[in-house]
Amino acid sequence: MVTIKDIAQVTGVSCTTVSNVINGKDHRVSAETIERINDAIKELGYVPNMSARALVSNSSKVIGFINHVVTKDDSNFMEDPFHSVFIGVLERVLRENGYYLMLRTVATAEELMAFLRNWNVDGLFFTGIFKDAFFDALAPLTIPIVLVDSYVSDTHICNIGLEDFKGSHMATSHLIERGHQKIAFVSPSFREGGVVHARFCGYQKALTDNRIPFDPSLVLEAEMDFASCKQLCEELIPIPDLTAVVASADIMAANLMTCLRERGVSIPEDLSIVGFDDISLSRVVTPPLTTVHQDMNLKGSMAVEMMLERLEGNVPKKSNITLPVQLIQRESVRTL
Amino acid sequence: MVTIKDIAQVTGVSCTTVSNVINGKDHRVSAETIERINDAIKELGYVPNMSARALVSNSSKVIGFINHVVTKDDSNFMEDPFHSVFIGVLERVLRENGYYLMLRTVATAEELMAFLRNWNVDGLFFTGIFKDAFFDALAPLTIPIVLVDSYVSDTHICNIGLEDFKGSHMATSHLIERGHQKIAFVSPSFREGGVVHARFCGYQKALTDNRIPFDPSLVLEAEMDFASCKQLCEELIPIPDLTAVVASADIMAANLMTCLRERGVSIPEDLSIVGFDDISLSRVVTPPLTTVHQDMNLKGSMAVEMMLERLEGNVPKKSNITLPVQLIQRESVRTL
DNA sequence: TATAGTGAGTTAAACGTTAAACGGAAGGGA
DNA sequence: TCCCTTCCGTTTAACGTTTAACTCACTATA
Numbered sequence: 001m002v003t004i005k006d007i008a009q010v011t012g013v014s015c016t017t018v019s020n021v022i023n024g025k026d027h028r029v030s031a032e033t034i035e036r037i038n039d040a041i042k043e044l045g046y047v048p049n050m051s052a053r054a055l056v057s058n059s060s061k062v063i064g065f066i067n068h069v070v071t072k073d074d075s076n077f078m079e080d081p082f083h084s085v086f087i088g089v090l091e092r093v094l095r096e097n098g099y100y101l102m103l104r105t106v107a108t109a110e111e112l113m114a115f116l117r118n119w120n121v122d123g124l125f126f127t128g129i130f131k132d133a134f135f136d137a138l139a140p141l142t143i144p145i146v147l148v149d150s151y152v153s154d155t156h157i158c159n160i161g162l163e164d165f166k167g168s169h170m171a172t173s174h175l176i177e178r179g180h181q182k183i184a185f186v187s188p189s190f191r192e193g194g195v196v197h198a199r200f201c202g203y204q205k206a207l208t209d210n211r212i213p214f215d216p217s218l219v220l221e222a223e224m225d226f227a228s229c230k231q232l233c234e235e236l237i238p239i240p241d242l243t244a245v246v247a248s249a250d251i252m253a254a255n256l257m258t259c260l261r262e263r264g265v266s267i268p269e270d271l272s273i274v275g276f277d278d279i280s281l282s283r284v285v286t287p288p289l290t291t292v293h294q295d296m297n298l299k300g301s302m303a304v305e306m307m308l309e310r311l312e313g314n315v316p317k318k319s320n321i322t323l324p325v326q327l328i329q330r331e332s333v334r335t336l
Numbered sequence: 337m338v339t340i341k342d343i344a345q346v347t348g349v350s351c352t353t354v355s356n357v358i359n360g361k362d363h364r365v366s367a368e369t370i371e372r373i374n375d376a377i378k379e380l381g382y383v384p385n386m387s388a389r390a391l392v393s394n395s396s397k398v399i400g401f402i403n404h405v406v407t408k409d410d411s412n413f414m415e416d417p418f419h420s421v422f423i424g425v426l427e428r429v430l431r432e433n434g435y436y437l438m439l440r441t442v443a444t445a446e447e448l449m450a451f452l453r454n455w456n457v458d459g460l461f462f463t464g465i466f467k468d469a470f471f472d473a474l475a476p477l478t479i480p481i482v483l484v485d486s487y488v489s490d491t492h493i494c495n496i497g498l499e500d501f502k503g504s505h506m507a508t509s510h511l512i513e514r515g516h517q518k519i520a521f522v523s524p525s526f527r528e529g530g531v532v533h534a535r536f537c538g539y540q541k542a543l544t545d546n547r548i549p550f551d552p553s554l555v556l557e558a559e560m561d562f563a564s565c566k567q568l569c570e571e572l573i574p575i576p577d578l579t580a581v582v583a584s585a586d587i588m589a590a591n592l593m594t595c596l597r598e599r600g601v602s603i604p605e606d607l608s609i610v611g612f613d614d615i616s617l618s619r620v621v622t623p624p625l626t627t628v629h630q631d632m633n634l635k636g637s638m639a640v641e642m643m644l645e646r647l648e649g650n651v652p653k654k655s656n657i658t659l660p661v662q663l664i665q666r667e668s669v670r671t672l
Numbered sequence: 673t674a675t676a677g678t679g680a681g682t683t684a685a686a687c688g689t690t691a692a693a694c695g696g697a698a699g700g701g702a
Numbered sequence: 703t704c705c706c707t708t709c710c711g712t713t714t715a716a717c718g719t720t721t722a723a724c725t726c727a728c729t730a731t732a
Binding site for chain 4 (some may be wrong): 681696
């Protein structure tokens with residue numbers, strides 16, 4: 001393994017000088033020496049040892065992507081296309097800027113802190129909803145933190161999310177414009193502060209804006225997996241006069257559509273449905289799903305941008321970004 | 337930050353002793369001292385600094401997941417559910433065993449080597465197909481390497497994959513049993529040594545096994561994205577007497593189904609189609625897709641198992657695992 | 673001529689941990 | 703008494719890098 005020492009020896013200078021050249025602090029090094037050093041680095045194939053760097057400089061160039069789970073079950077957070085697509089973007093942009101991406105699932109604040117100190121992590125991305133206790137643990141940290149789709153606010157913690165309220169409002173209004181009156185809202189169980197809650201509020205507001213009384217019995221909760229949606233479907237079918245469903249996520253909508261079809265309910269003839277997210281699946285189901293589009297790639301790159309700004313120590317322009325959404329009309333909504 | 341030194345001071349022993357206790361090399365330490373040290377570790381909240389460890393011990397507990405790309409384009413490798421689900425499993429099992437997962441995209445062997453030396457990476461997972469030159473670069477490495485879905489062979493490099501040939505053979509035979517004779521094979525462009533090639537061979541063999549002459553004009557290539565599939569669809573439609581299609585991946589099959597439907601081709605009435613992989617999407621498209629099932633979670637956990645075996649220095653039981661596949665009959669195949 | 677400033681470096685310590693080599697007291701056997 | 707073990711440690715160096723504080727030869731200025 002070739003080290004800075006080897007480069008120093010070959011070029012006849014000290015380690016410090018080599019280090020300075022490598023790190024661009026070469027204002028006190030002659031142009032000729034710089035060239036000699038750079039040549040040697042290329043020739044010998046020198047690559048910096050990040051561990052040694054991290055040890056001495058307290059900065060590791062490691063960025064953590066944290067998957068916060070409440071219970072450590074076997075569920076695979078990567079099954080969710082959001083996380084994965086997001087991580088793909090993250091990896092690319094971080095790499096282009098000299099950073100490294102580590103994935104980590106944590107269940108408790110202690111686990112998170114241990115991870116941070118294990119590696120001197122320079123910055124954190126988060127998805128998932130927090131319990132307050134967990135969020136409080138984040139507060140004393142000084143490294144940049146970017147939360148994705150979390151409706152929590154704090155001064156030094158950034159946030160990137162969507163117009164969840166607006167999107168859901170648009171979707172619901174769209175159904176109302178098409179003559180629907182009795183509209184259900186289906187979602188995973190939600191708490192104050194999550195995306196799902198915002199989407200629920202959008203649904204509710206759209207109803208009242210159109211003088212349709214809000215009926216709590218039309219709000220149904222279920223997990224997003226196929227089996228849960230099957231059960232949900234059984235709850236949905238008996239509801240009298242129901243003509244439309246707003247789903248808080250496309251996956252749910254798609255699973256629901258499949259289950260409904262199996263039970264002989266045809267879409268959109270018997271029931272209209274709108275989703276949220278516009279994942280690639282939405283175009284491919286039958287009928288193609290009318291949904292609220294979000295640009296996941298943009299979300300990823302904006303999130304990294306926020307992170308990099310803070311890492312470089314610049315004064316961040318914004319600490320709260322809300323990305324626009326767009327209603328995509330396909331064929332899962334019928335005009336009454 | 338609390339270090340080993342602090343623990344040593346508090347408990348009145350040397351750093352070495354603390355280190356030994358932490359690492360379980362405590363056969364020369366009295367039970368009472370061990371307890372004192374462990375108590376102090378808990379009390380002070382000591383967490384090891386992995387960088388320091390890596391520096392001195394040449395082992396970092398970092399496992400790299402390498403996404404090898406030929407050209408550094410903007411495509412997001414995480415869009416492929418295989419990679420993401422696989423990575424999710426990886427993270428979990430590695431973490432449970434005290435390892436850390438770093439994601440990295442590399443385009444060249446040099447980039448890979450640099451990454452390895454940056455972090456003293458302990459082991460590598462790979463997906464994607466290699467050019468031989470790249471594979472040759474891997475050969476001199478001594479760390480454990482696990483390749484996923486790569487048909488290359490070497491003594492010290494492990495491999496985990498599927499019965500691609502068999503799966504494709506099953507799918508094609510299934511079509512033939514149902515009376516189909518003119519069957520197309522659609523796939524991304526493939527080279528010798530990849531999964532797609534194996535799947536192609538299975539298709540071809542099934543034909544000849546059933547005395548159906550292989551017709552090269554029925555083998556069509558296209559990328560897996562929607563636009564490419566649309567184009568592919570246009571090539572498919574004019575083929576006279578075509579009654580069935582074998583797709584080398586579900587994503588392609590799903591995209592194709594959507595495009596075909598838009599062009600007025602109904603499935604399975606006008607055209608039967610089978611996929612490969614059984615991703616979650618397959619159950620949700622209309623009609624539900626008949627496909628070849630693989631257990632991605634199993635694949636992930638087997639891959640980690642192979643890795644861990646080698647990391648712990650045990651003699652590995654196997655260096656080549658081929659996981660079974662299974663034909664899942666849904667509704668995209670019609671009996672002629 | 674004395675003083676300061678500048679260009680081009682160097683030396684030494686430090687980061688937190690581990691590994692190799694060494695030490696010293698207590699007990700046992702000849 | 704002397705030597706050998708065993709038990710329970712310690713001391714010291716090393717890993718590769720950065721950083722703070724120095725050095726030393728010139729040049730420019732007053």
